[in-house]
Amino acid sequence: MSSKVHVQARINGDDVEFLCEPRQSLLEVLRDVLGYTGTKEGCNNGNCGACSVILEGRLVNSCLVFGFEIQGKELQTIEGMGSPEELHPVQQQFLENAALQCGICTPGFIVSTKALLDKNPDPTEAEVRYWLAGNLCRCTGYDKIVRAVLDAAKAIKNS
Amino acid sequence: MHAFDFANPQSVPDAVGLLQKHGDRARVLAGGTDVIVQLREGRRSADLVVDIKEIPDVNVLSYSATTGAKIGAAVPCYRIYGNEEIAGAYPGIMDAASLVGGIAVQGRASLGGNLCNASPAADTIPTMIVHSAVCTVAGPSGTRQVAVEDFCTGPGRNVLESGEFLVAFDIPAPSANSGGFYLRFIPRNEMDIAVVGAGAYVVLNADKSKFESARIAVGAVAPTPLFVREAGEALAGQAVSDASIERACELARAAASPIDDMRGTADYRKHLTGVLTKRAIQGAVQRAKES
Ligand SMILES: Cc1cc2nc3c(=O)[nH]c(=O)nc-3n(C[C@H](O)[C@H](O)[C@H](O)COP(=O)(O)OP(=O)(O)OC[C@H]3O[C@@H](n4cnc5c(N)ncnc54)[C@H](O)[C@@H]3O)c2cc1C
Ligand code: FES
Ligand code: FES
Numbered sequence: 292m293s294s295k296v297h298v299q300a301r302i303n304g305d306d307v308e309f310l311c312e313p314r315q316s317l318l319e320v321l322r323d324v325l326g327y328t329g330t331k332e333g334c335n336n337g338n339c340g341a342c343s344v345i346l347e348g349r350l351v352n353s354c355l356v357f358g359f360e361i362q363g364k365e366l367q368t369i370e371g372m373g374s375p376e377e378l379h380p381v382q383q384q385f386l387e388n389a390a391l392q393c394g395i396c397t398p399g400f401i402v403s404t405k406a407l408l409d410k411n412p413d414p415t416e417a418e419v420r421y422w423l424a425g426n427l428c429r430c431t432g433y434d435k436i437v438r439a440v441l442d443a444a445k446a447i448k449n450s
Numbered sequence: 451m452h453a454f455d456f457a458n459p460q461s462v463p464d465a466v467g468l469l470q471k472h473g474d475r476a477r478v479l480a481g482g483t484d485v486i487v488q489l490r491e492g493r494r495s496a497d498l499v500v501d502i503k504e505i506p507d508v509n510v511l512s513y514s515a516t517t518g519a520k521i522g523a524a525v526p527c528y529r530i531y532g533n534e535e536i537a538g539a540y541p542g543i544m545d546a547a548s549l550v551g552g553i554a555v556q557g558r559a560s561l562g563g564n565l566c567n568a569s570p571a572a573d574t575i576p577t578m579i580v581h582s583a584v585c586t587v588a589g590p591s592g593t594r595q596v597a598v599e600d601f602c603t604g605p606g607r608n609v610l611e612s613g614e615f616l617v618a619f620d621i622p623a624p625s626a627n628s629g630g631f632y633l634r635f636i637p638r639n640e641m642d643i644a645v646v647g648a649g650a651y652v653v654l655n656a657d658k659s660k661f662e663s664a665r666i667a668v669g670a671v672a673p674t675p676l677f678v679r680e681a682g683e684a685l686a687g688q689a690v691s692d693a694s695i696e697r698a699c700e701l702a703r704a705a706a707s708p709i710d711d712m713r714g715t716a717d718y719r720k721h722l723t724g725v726l727t728k729r730a731i732q733g734a735v736q737r738a739k740e741s
Contacts, residue, residue, distance in 0.1 A: 314454055336490070337487060337554075343554060349557040350554045352555070354486075355483050355486050356486075357456070357479070359456055360503075403554070424640035425551065425553055
């Protein structure tokens with residue numbers, strides 16, 4: 292019954308066009324239509340933050356956005372951050388602090404951290420913990436993640 | 451998820467036309483933080499999703515010290531607490547807007563969605579009630595005004611009729627010597643649903659020793675967020691004292707008719723209603739004294 296929608300957007304600086312069903316979430320579009328599988332699905336209901344992306348400069352859960360809503364918009368995903376040769380400072384500090392175990396939550400934490408540091412380059416530990424309250428991790432117990440974020444803030448400041 | 455079409459009307463009349471044509475098979479989309487989950491889980495279904503976010507009227511955010519604030523129904527929380535004038539004038543609304551979900555939810559969640567979703571535990575409704583916010587509702591026969599305290603009719607139900615949607619809120623400018631406050635109790639420190647929530651707005655006299663007027667509302671203790679008119683009225687004309695505040699808290703406790711659920715027993719919620727109402731009044735008084 293419903294016809295596919297044609298959507299044009301900018302993702303990580305590239306012009307992207309795709310067709311999607313109105314009911315497909317941005318998360319489904321990223322993973323299943325466009326092959327951007329760095330963005331993860333955890334809960335699919337807004338609670339875990341594994342699907343975090345930055346839409347028009349704002350951190351959002353891509354499972355709580357419809358694909359058609361990004362028409363004409365600017366999106367940043369984990370794929371736009373660093374490369375295997377040159378990691379983003381947040382990625383580098385997650386590695387150095389061993390801030391991940393299974394890794395399913397990691398892209399979400401890294402995107403969420405980028406959104407935090409873009410806005411507040413020098414957060415306190417409490418600010419980091421509140422900002423990341425929407426990102427869940429079943430493995431690390433969070434302390435190493437919080438340390439990685441604080442170290443990334445320092446690394447960015449000193450670079 | 452059931453397949454549907456979507457529309458993104460550019461004006462209020464276009465949206466009303468679509469909602470009228472599709473009746474209860476149409477569903478409004480604002481920030482989507484409730485409705486996308488509900489459609490996915492089959493708790494709601496729709497043939498047409500009407501994304502209202504391209505309509506200028508639902509994106510308005512303005513403030514004047516004489517007429518107060520106008521907040522479009524779809525303005526996300528982060529824009530509201532990011533607006534210095536509005537955040538400065540209504541700290542009691544900011545308490546709630548910065549509690550809804552986490553940062554990513556606040557990037558999308560609107561006050562209009564919070565109200566229309568009509569959860570008994572919705573955080574922004576009690577605070578909008580105590581600030582005397584009024585809704586502008588558009589529909590097939592024009593627009594009408596509805597006070598926020600009259601908007602919800604039951605869990606997930608509201609006064610909107612077929613073809614109608616919520617366009618914006620008007621909030622009166624804060625009076626001199628006034629203060630607003632909202633708080634809730636949750637087991638976590640962040641990202642949880644209120645076990646009980648309480649909002650207060652108080653106006654003090656010139657030397658700030660007496661209440662001139664007050665409004666109290668509580669959440670998660672009745673089928674809808676609850677305006678406890680008599681609790682505020684009991685404060686009017688009274689000295690700011692533990693005794694007068696305690697009396698208002700008793701009235702709030704008496705008005706609460708909570709249920710037992712996984713977040714707390716009815717008895718516990720009744721008790722919390724008193725505790726949080728007291729803290730909300732004290733917080734509002736403190737802000738009025740600092741104003
Ligand atoms: C992880 C998570 C945490 C949350 N935490 C909280 C919390 O702490 N406190 C809290 O109160 N809520 C919380 N919520 C619920 C939700 O975020 C809020 O209720 C939010 O304010 C809904 O706004 P929205 O713009 O996303 O609404 P939507 O999901 O777009 O809409 C909600 C409902 O209202 C209808 N609607 C929306 N706008 C209009 C309009 N203008 N006219 C007519 N109908 C309309 C929709 O059709 C739908 O039925 C949470 C949600 C998630 C996913
Ligand atoms: S998958 Fe989107 S928040 Fe969990
Ligand atoms: S590393 Fe496994 S969930 Fe976070």
